[in-house]
Amino acid sequence: MRIVVVGATGNLGTATLERLHDAPEVTELVGVARRLPDDSRAPYAGVEWHAVDVGAPDAAAELLPLLAGADAVVHLAWALQPNHDEAAMWATNVEGTAAVFAAAAAAGVRHILTASSVGAYSPGPKHRRVDEAWPTGGIHTSHYSRQKAANERAIDLFESEHPGILVTRMRPGLVFQRRAAAEIAGLFLGPLLPTGWLTVVRPPIVPLPSQTIFQAVHASDVADAFWRAIDRGAPGAFNLAAEPVLDPPTIARAIGARRSIPVRAGVARLLVGLTWRLHLQPTNPGWIDIATTVPLMSTDRARTVLGWVPTVSSTDALAEIVEGVGEHSRLISSPPLRGL
Secondary structure, three states, rough: EEEEEEOOOOOOHHHHHHHOOOOOOEEEEEEOOOOOOOOOOOOOOEEEEOOOOOOOOOHHHHHHHHHHHOOEEEEEOOOOOOOOHHHHHHHHHHHHHHHHHHHHHHHOOOOEEEEOOOHHHHOOOEEEEEEEOOOOOOOOOHHHHHHHHHHHHHHHHHHHOOOOOEEEEEOOOOEOOOOHHHHHHHHHHHHOOOHHHOOOOOOEEEEOOOOOOEEEEEEEHHHHHHHHHHHHHHHOEEEOOOOOEHHHHHHHHEEEEEEEEEEEEHHHHHHHHHHHHHOOOOOOOHHHHHHHOOOOOEEEOHHHHHHOOOOOOOOHHHHHHHHHHOOOOOOOOOOOOOOO
C-alpha cells in the first residue's frame, strides 16, 4: 500500500507517519512538506520526501506526479500563522486544500483523508454531545474556524462531483503531544513569554472564563483513527476526542494548578485581542470564541465504525503538552514557527 501524507512534518503529520510505519500493509510512505526534515531520524526515516508549498499557485501541478499510484492521500497541511495576514493563511489552508484534492482526483487516488476540526462546527451546546450532522458553519469571529468551515463546503462540493472517491474528514478536538510543544508554544505564545519555569513550578491559579469547556485528544490517537479509516476504507466525518471534557477546574488539576479563577469571557477576549493587535503574543481573540462556543462532540461514530478508542486521556495529553512547553520539546531540528 502506497500512502502519501501532505503536511507530514507537523504535529499531526509526524504522529501519522509513526502510526503508518507500524502498519505492515503500508509498503511505501511519501512525505510532502514545505520544509523537509532530517530524514535520518524516526519517524522521518524510510520516507520518500518531496518539498511542496501547497499554497503556491502551481501546487496542484507539483503534487500530481507525487500522488500518482497512491492508495490513499492524507492531507494535514495547515498554517496557523501568520494570523495577522489572513490572505496568506487562506492561500495555504483553503486554496492549498483545494490543490491537494484536485491533484489527488487527477492522479486517480481513490481515498482522500483530511483533518478538519471541532473548530469547523457552528456554536453549540456544552451540556450534551452532538454528532457529525451538527452544522459546520464555523464561528465567524475566528478566521481559523471560517477557513475550516470553507473547506467543509468545498469538500461537500468535491464529493458531489467525484462520487467514486472516498473522502474522510476527521474532526478532532485540540490535538496535543509532548514533542510538538515548542512548535505549539511558538504558534500560540510567541517568543516573549518565558516558559522554562514550567519544569520547576506550576502556576498556582488558572484564570479562565467559565464557558471554557472543550475537548482534546492526543496526536497518536488521531493518527490511529486515520490509519483505521484507511484500512477499513471508511468515508465520512468522524469526531475525535478523549475523555474527560476539559472545563476550568479540570484544566487546573491537569496542569498542576491549585484552582481556576473565573474571569468574564468579554474581559479575556479584550485582553487577548489587545495584546494580539500590539504583537505582544500571537493568539487572536477568535481562539477564545472557539473555546467558549464550540459544541461538545460525540465520538460514537468513530468508536463504532473505526473501532477507535483513545489510549491517552485528555488530561494526560494536556499535562504532557505543558511539560513539553517547559522542556522546549521539539518535533524537528528547525526552529518552531513564530506568530509575531
